[in-house]
Amino acid sequence: MLEIEDLTCTYGSVVAASQVCLSVKAGEILALVGSNGAGKTSTIMATMGHVRITGGSIMLDGVDVTRLGPRHRARLGMAVVPEGRRLFADMTVDENLTVGGYTRTKPAARQARERAYALFPRLAERRRQIAGSMSGGEQQMLAIGRALMVSPKVLLIDELSLGLMPKIIDLCMETIVRLKREGIAIVLVEQNTDRALEVADAVVVLASGRVVKAGTPEMIRADDTFFQTYIGLDGGQAVRNQVEANVEQRSS
């Protein structure tokens, strides 16, 4: 469904991603993991077309989208749940979904909206609420719902769990597993590596903008030294602790 070959992108003289190759099929979750600054977000944003690439190719469902802008990629079935949600904060939940379904016909958009509300009933309860005034968890639900309005073949998710309570993380993870079963190809960038490996079918590990390992979650976990070197000294526990500490601090 999504084939990326030798993707390279730079910010000035800094190479953010270099010759990244990855492939994800329909009904599969690919976890893109690595430490801070590994090039995960740059890869996602370049795949969506927001970062200009200096080399490589991107194929979406057999169509070469390398030279197309984000709006054309959206029309071909690519959607993004960006880091930090980046909702249209001054607009209501309903209006955010309307923009999400901008490329769809009105009946298709209506159907997609009902589906988003069925997936996240809390959004339906708050459909007239301004997006910027909702909690982090509700905003993440809306970001996923907005992306689903595209009826995506490929869904790019950047930092699904960042700053969320464990209960909300569980709900979001359950949702993406459900979406995978419906046949959507998902690329999941996640700092919480343990959670990412739980749901992933395949894993690509990035370090300094390069792919240093690719395989199944079991293969990545089995290589303990590699896991500790490239992902975290204690298998992502430090990151998880940090996130949970942040959440607790906010709720107190």
Add this chain to the structure above:
Amino acid sequence: MYYVELAVQGLIYGSMYALMALGLTLIYGLLRVLHIAHAAVFTLGAYVGVITANATGSLWIAFPAAILAAVLAGIAIYRLVYAPLLDRPPLVPLIASVGLLILLEDLFRIVFGNQGIAFNENPYVYMTVTIGGLSIGVLQLAMFVGSVASLSAFAAFVAFSRTGAAWRATLGNPQMATSFGVSVAQVRYLNFAIGSAFAGLAGVLIALLNNYAEPGMGTIVSYKTLAIIVLGGLGSMRGALIGSLLLGVIESYGTVYLSGGVDRDAIAALCLIAILMFRPEGLAKRIAA
């Protein structure tokens, strides 16, 4: 009753200012460019309105012609002047805009003459109607009704249409809007088209009220609308509307109570200075852009 009449007069002028200020604030909200040359689009609307009315004898043709000319001019200004400069520091398009205003005003002077041109027939100039004991000029009433109707139609478009939602999304977060298939370029053209249409409409209304169009008629309007969008908060649509009506009313009362020392047109400048000194973020919170 006298005070009510002053307030009504103020609201009528304020509604015209709103037409101009909304266009200016829309463009600032999306591009962060102070479109000073908006005043030249206003003047163009006035000229096309007068010329078309004189040629056809019909205001029903003059209004659409003026609006169309203003829309085309606005789009051309965006395409030829601002679009190539958007990657430059904000001062560059601002200077280009000031230069364009001077250029276009001189162009009007060269083409149409320094004295301006008048309507051959304008039977509405001295007509008045009495509403609730208040005597109001027909043209002033038309200006108020036209402004309110246009601004209401625009508000409905923004609030209830899918294109309006995409447009607001682009104001708030252009990059994410493109992720959902919205064309930022099309939204920018739409923005200039709508803002310029309002300016063209205001141009004809003011030309009708003054009974003529002249090359420098946009100059005072340009600094007044600048004062309004600063008053309302740069980029805020609600602020622009509130600022317009407020300035109209302040001017109306100021003309009477400050008549000894301050000219009507200087009141906007005083408001601008006062706002910059005491509340530089404007009176209303920014709601879009």
